[in-house]
Amino acid sequence: MKRRDLEKELRKRGWRFIRHGSKHDIWTDGEQEEAIPHVLAWLEHHPDDVDGRHSLGVAYAETGRYELAETEFKRTIELDPSHLFAHNNLASVYVLTDRAAEATEELELSLTINPNQPEVRERLRQLRAQQQ
Secondary structure (H helix, E strand, O other): OOHHHHHHHHHHOOOEEEEOOOOOEEEEOOOHHHHHHHHHHHHHHOOOOHHHHHHHHHHHHHOOOHHHHHHHHHHHHHHOOOOHHHHHHHHHHHHHOOOHHHHHHHHHHHHHHOOOOHHHHHHHHHHHHHHO
16 A cells, blocks of 8 residues: 555544654554554555654654664664654653663764754753753
């Protein structure tokens, strides 16, 4: 199934897009849990789809599956090392799993890719303050 066809089918079922920036999205009817099988089905046919991988990571993170989210964010970064949202979301997973040092490193890396991220600078400042 082509991405456009998948989008049409999901819209017919009342699902909507949630945009996470300009490069990726996830389809949901309000329940991330229900979006996961659809994203997995898409990825079966498009395993290197950066946006699909990131969307799956977001869905896993939002349903508390942090280990799976971490895997998907890392895979997204393997496919696109400059994917800011994947770096930032991976940092969030690290924070949620009590790995502040790794989160700090990930946010620093994100800022090397794009230094114009004031919210990331603030998160980094807060993390550093907590580590002292």
